[in-house]
Amino acid sequence: MMEYDIVIIGAGPAGLGAAVEAYEKGVRDILIIERDSYPGGILQQCIHNGFGLIEFKEELSGPEYAERFIEKVNKYGIKIMLNTMVLNISSDKVVKAVNQENGVMEIKAKAIILAMGCRERPRGAISIPGTRPAGIFTAGTAQRYVNMEGYMPGKEIVILGSGDIGLIMARRFTLEGATVKAVVELMPYSSGLTRNIVQCLDDFGIPLLLSHTVIEIRGKERVEGVTIAQVDENKRPILNTAKYLSCDTLILSVGLIPENELSKSAGIILDPVTGGPLVNESMETNVEGIFACGNVLQVHDLVDNVTKESRLAADSAVKYIKGLLKQEGKFINAKAGSCIRYVVPQTVNYENIDDKVKFHMRPTDVFKNAYISVKSGGKEIMRRKMQRMTPGEMILIEIKKDKFLDNDLHPVDDITFEVEVV
Amino acid sequence: MAENRRAIYNRRAGYIWLCLFLRLILIAERDGKMYDVIIIGGGVVGSSIARELSKYDIKVLLIEKEDDVASGGASKANSAILHAGYDPVPGTLKAKLNVRGNEMFDELCKDLDVPMKRVGSLVAAFSQDEVDSLYKLYDRGLKNGVKNMSIISSDMVKEIEPNINDTIVAALYAKTAGIICPYGFVIALAENAAQNGVEFVFNQEVVSIDREDDVFRVKTQDSEYFSKYVVNAAGLYADVINNMVSDKHFSIHPRKGEYLILDKEEGYLANTVIFQVPTKMGKGILVSPTVDGNLLIGPTSEDIFNKEFRKTTYKGLEKAIKGAKKSVEKFNERKTITQFTGVRAVPDVDGEDFIIGESDVKGFINVAGIESPGFTSSPAIAEMVREILKDAGLKMAEKDNFNPKRKPVIRFNELTDEERNELIKREPAYGKIICRCETVTEGEIIDAIRRPVGAKSIDGVKRRVRAGMGRCQGGFCSPRVLEILSRELNVDPLSVTKFGGNSNILTAKAKEYVANLYKELLKSEV
Numbered sequence: 001m002m003e004y005d006i007v008i009i010g011a012g013p014a015g016l017g018a019a020v021e022a023y024e025k026g027v028r029d030i031l032i033i034e035r036d037s038y039p040g041g042i043l044q045q046c047i048h049n050g051f052g053l054i055e056f057k058e059e060l061s062g063p064e065y066a067e068r069f070i071e072k073v074n075k076y077g078i079k080i081m082l083n084t085m086v087l088n089i090s091s092d093k094v095v096k097a098v099n100q101e102n103g104v105m106e107i108k109a110k111a112i113i114l115a116m117g118c119r120e121r122p123r124g125a126i127s128i129p130g131t132r133p134a135g136i137f138t139a140g141t142a143q144r145y146v147n148m149e150g151y152m153p154g155k156e157i158v159i160l161g162s163g164d165i166g167l168i169m170a171r172r173f174t175l176e177g178a179t180v181k182a183v184v185e186l187m188p189y190s191s192g193l194t195r196n197i198v199q200c201l202d203d204f205g206i207p208l209l210l211s212h213t214v215i216e217i218r219g220k221e222r223v224e225g226v227t228i229a230q231v232d233e234n235k236r237p238i239l240n241t242a243k244y245l246s247c248d249t250l251i252l253s254v255g256l257i258p259e260n261e262l263s264k265s266a267g268i269i270l271d272p273v274t275g276g277p278l279v280n281e282s283m284e285t286n287v288e289g290i291f292a293c294g295n296v297l298q299v300h301d302l303v304d305n306v307t308k309e310s311r312l313a314a315d316s317a318v319k320y321i322k323g324l325l326k327q328e329g330k331f332i333n334a335k336a337g338s339c340i341r342y343v344v345p346q347t348v349n350y351e352n353i354d355d356k357v358k359f360h361m362r363p364t365d366v367f368k369n370a371y372i373s374v375k376s377g378g379k380e381i382m383r384r385k386m387q388r389m390t391p392g393e394m395i396l397i398e399i400k401k402d403k404f405l406d407n408d409l410h411p412v413d414d415i416t417f418e419v420e421v422v
Numbered sequence: 423m424a425e426n427r428r429a430i431y432n433r434r435a436g437y438i439w440l441c442l443f444l445r446l447i448l449i450a451e452r453d454g455k456m457y458d459v460i461i462i463g464g465g466v467v468g469s470s471i472a473r474e475l476s477k478y479d480i481k482v483l484l485i486e487k488e489d490d491v492a493s494g495g496a497s498k499a500n501s502a503i504l505h506a507g508y509d510p511v512p513g514t515l516k517a518k519l520n521v522r523g524n525e526m527f528d529e530l531c532k533d534l535d536v537p538m539k540r541v542g543s544l545v546a547a548f549s550q551d552e553v554d555s556l557y558k559l560y561d562r563g564l565k566n567g568v569k570n571m572s573i574i575s576s577d578m579v580k581e582i583e584p585n586i587n588d589t590i591v592a593a594l595y596a597k598t599a600g601i602i603c604p605y606g607f608v609i610a611l612a613e614n615a616a617q618n619g620v621e622f623v624f625n626q627e628v629v630s631i632d633r634e635d636d637v638f639r640v641k642t643q644d645s646e647y648f649s650k651y652v653v654n655a656a657g658l659y660a661d662v663i664n665n666m667v668s669d670k671h672f673s674i675h676p677r678k679g680e681y682l683i684l685d686k687e688e689g690y691l692a693n694t695v696i697f698q699v700p701t702k703m704g705k706g707i708l709v710s711p712t713v714d715g716n717l718l719i720g721p722t723s724e725d726i727f728n729k730e731f732r733k734t735t736y737k738g739l740e741k742a743i744k745g746a747k748k749s750v751e752k753f754n755e756r757k758t759i760t761q762f763t764g765v766r767a768v769p770d771v772d773g774e775d776f777i778i779g780e781s782d783v784k785g786f787i788n789v790a791g792i793e794s795p796g797f798t799s800s801p802a803i804a805e806m807v808r809e810i811l812k813d814a815g816l817k818m819a820e821k822d823n824f825n826p827k828r829k830p831v832i833r834f835n836e837l838t839d840e841e842r843n844e845l846i847k848r849e850p851a852y853g854k855i856i857c858r859c860e861t862v863t864e865g866e867i868i869d870a871i872r873r874p875v876g877a878k879s880i881d882g883v884k885r886r887v888r889a890g891m892g893r894c895q896g897g898f899c900s901p902r903v904l905e906i907l908s909r910e911l912n913v914d915p916l917s918v919t920k921f922g923g924n925s926n927i928l929t930a931k932a933k934e935y936v937a938n939l940y941k942e943l944l945k946s947e948v
């Protein structure tokens with residue numbers, strides 16, 4: 001059996017970032033496993049700009065951002081096994097993977113970092129009735145066809161869902177000479193970044209229809225059109241608002257789901273809201289020595305945040321190998337209170353806090369001029385004014401170590417994040 | 423004068439020779455396309471008949487309008503259940519063929535390497551009234567010759583189905599019922615028939631049939647084929663085919679059923695096929711595991727007016743969900759991974775029994791109105807059709823080299839690691855995973871394309887190896903499958919389709935549309 005100090009699954013920005021960080025923290029025995037034939041993950045098909053504003057203070061394309069990490073990985077001589085699919089992971093940290101050269105391999109790791117990214121939600125998951133012709137794609141698949149394979153999946157396009165990939169593809173299709181007839185969004189707000197709505201829709205005059213959905217797909221062999229309708233407060237279509245749009249392609253950008261089939265095989269517990277593993281302040285899952293970062297943990301809007309998260313996971317993995325990560329201690333639960341959808345990490349071991357803990361969260365709705373209030377035992381320990389919050393933009397809140405202590409200087413049982421509208 | 427006559431004679435002789443020659447060419451050409459039997463329709467019925475006839479020394483052709491078997495009709499979209507046989511009215515063809523057909527599946531599935539599980543079925547009664555109906559069904563079952571049935575109490579039902587609703591009172595338990603991969607079975611039948619010499623043509627729709635000198639001329643949109651016998655197994659369109667030939671017209675009405683398939687995570691909710699007691703309101707909605715471990719819910723039942731209206735609707739899906747909750751409340755419909763519609767072929771004859779037999783036109787055999795339990799009955803239907811052909815005068819000598827076994831299919835997912843390693847060493851393509859959700863390798867996809875009656879489209883691959891049938895529904899693997907198809911079939915990626923016809927996946931090379939726009943712009947500026 002092969003053995004490594006750290007095995008990283010996935011060579012997207014999360015996996016690459018973690019590898020570089022672990023190396024820089026002194027670990028040499030690192031293996032990255034990637035199922036695709038190239039490193040870089042989803043970034044390789046994101047040829048638009050907008051990556052790296054925080055990390056590198058410049059605007060890079062996806063492949064350029066990835067390249068910065070790939071160069072380092074190569075320079076450090078970190079081993080990447082490409083074209084290799086991880087089939088499962090055991091709770092005692094044996095990774096089973098397969099490729100054409102070596103067949104099925106078992107690899108024992110001292111620590112594992114999960115960085116498998118996410119997948120797109122398909123049509124079935126949103127149950128649009130109608131026929132099942134050719135011409136229905138998820139946005140990421142369409143992006144792959146256009147940007148990597150050099151083919152157009154359609155000419156007259158309707159996009160369902162205003163997630164970032166959908167928005168970016170609306171622009172891409174338009175630049176490619178196709179017509180995007182509308183972006184249809186179920187919610188009364190877009191789930192994408194504001195900057196993407198401006199740069200990808202507004203600048204091209206593509207209508208964004210909020211509180212609308214596709215209620216039927218038509219066409220026998222190829223999509224011929226879709227019927228859209230407005231929805232009421234309960235998201236039920238209002239039938240007398242139905243309108244037919246002829247098109248040859250329907251693009252779905254209706255959400256991303258962290259890719260955690262492997263995590264389940266190791267006995268890792270998932271958060272039903274994020275779809276990613278439950279983790280503590282060190283990005284460690286409930287299985288000792290297995291860490292998670294990037295989209296496999298929670299779907300990120302900005303790759304820069306993925307990189308930060310990957311560093312933390314790698315630092316923790318290094319500590320774990322050296323026996324410096326405390327497994328015992330006082331665990332504090334971080335809870336999503338009113339109008340907060342989820343909080344990551346979900347628990348904090350007080351013993352492992354260096355200086356502060358960074359929490360990621362998303363609100364359940366759009367709020368203007370509201371506060372995020374952090375409470376513990378009914379007492380507010382922190383308050384932050386937010387100009388505008390939307391579910392499409394992740395909120396980061398840092399809490400200093402001393403804030404986790406009560407009046408008697410004991411760590412509290414839990415802290416709750418909530419939105420307060422004034 | 424004599425000269426003249428001679429010239430005329432010569433010319434005439436030349437003319438006659440020419441005619442004879444042309445006729446010879448025609449006959450030769452016809453002989454190339456001359457069969458003993460032509461089967462119209464590549465559903466489970468047509469394919470079962472093809473495989474049965476492949477045991478004999480006769481020339482058989484199957485014509486299918488779609489690009490694959492089990493692609494155009496009910497055989498790909500149904501409940502996938504091997505019914506035990508207590509439903510049909512005693513004495514009908516349905517009753518007889520269902521029970522006989524059911525018995526034949528063990529051997530067939532072994533020979534053809536098709537996944538099938540005899541999980542048993544329950545007809546669940548949720549009130550005392552419904553319990554009375556169970557006894558009626560039980561009686562029918564006895565009359566039809568169904569073995570291994572019993573009526574069991576709620577405790578025993580709960581033991582078999584811990585997740586059935588607590589309101590359960592009793593159930594009719596039939597151990598011989600099973601579940602099967604429906605298209606998998608049809609594909610296997612067709613493959614084995616082809617291995618044994620049956621010819622298949624696809625993408626050819628029969629548009630007319632005429633009969634001259636005891637020979638049928640079967641015309642499709644591009645070609646024509648000749649045969650002594652024609653078997654009409656055209657499913658929903660069996661009426662159209664019949665009415666091309668026979669003076670005794672009948673018609674087939676479409677009645678659709680909508681289904682949902684739930685993620686494997688919900689698969690644990692049913693161990694057996696759970697039916698409801700048929701009431702005045704209809705047959706009820708079933709909840710069943712699939713052979714692959716998903717949960718199947720449906721079908722609804724609704725008469726439609728157009729045979730091609732195969733779409734799912736909000737109303738239908740809602741009805742299916744609501745109906746299923748009567749038996750099993752616990753499933754989470756948000757775990758739906760896909761939905762589909764099947765269309766029943768309901769004949770306008772008394773009792774709605776199968777129409778199987780030689781028609782008023784000699785040599786033209788109808789196998790029509792094959793509704794549920796048509797799938798279960800199909801092997802028995804094939805035997806029956808064989809006997810009808812014999813009685814109609816077809817000489818059928820058994821082949822001595824008939825091979826009942828299909829070349830086994832390698833399923834990477836089911837192999838041990840040692841087996842996988844040996845395989846990958848021999849054929850590295852089995853070390854490359856293409857579909858991550860169902861763990862399907864490139865080797866399996868290439869094999870599915872290269873086999874007899876192989877896959878020609880994305881859906882063809884999907885039905886053979888399950889690539890694209892998992893959670894992500896092909897989001898990840900379809901570009902890769904498209905690439906493999908294009909390579910293996912040696913066609914441009916732009917011509918790869920989802921399921922034949924005009925169902926192309928891609929519409930142009932990148933930059934083509936921009937280039938066109940640019941050209942137009944230049945034109946308008948001139």
Ligand SMILES: Cc1cc2nc3c(=O)[nH]c(=O)nc-3n(C[C@H](O)[C@H](O)[C@H](O)COP(=O)(O)OP(=O)(O)OC[C@H]3O[C@@H](n4cnc5c(N)ncnc54)[C@H](O)[C@@H]3O)c2cc1C
Binds near residue numbers: 015085299
């Ligand atoms: C279309 C799109 C547009 C975006 N636009 C922007 C933007 O403009 N600006 C910005 O800052 N951020 C953007 N983001 C966000 C950011 O880029 C992503 O969140 C980030 O790439 C996620 O990184 P990751 O490493 O977690 O996942 P991925 O990049 O998805 O990498 C995961 C890797 O794991 C591999 N893998 C998975 N399972 C296995 C297995 N079983 N065995 C082996 N390997 C496996 C995958 O092949 C993949 O390479 C965008 C994201 C998307 C999807």
Ligand SMILES: Cc1cc2nc3c(=O)[nH]c(=O)nc-3n(C[C@H](O)[C@H](O)[C@H](O)COP(=O)(O)OP(=O)(O)OC[C@H]3O[C@@H](n4cnc5c(N)ncnc54)[C@H](O)[C@@H]3O)c2cc1C
Binds near residue numbers: 464488501629663799
């Ligand atoms: C909703 C539903 C649920 C069912 N559940 C079950 C069940 O659980 N168990 C069971 O035993 N049975 C079940 N059945 C019944 C079973 O599915 C059918 O009896 C069976 O599939 C019929 O097979 P077939 O070959 O006659 O028809 P089809 O599968 O419809 O095949 C007919 C073929 O003929 C082709 N064709 C038509 N016209 C032409 C033409 N002009 N030229 C060339 N080709 C042509 C079509 O493309 C098609 O491929 C169900 C049926 C439905 C609709």
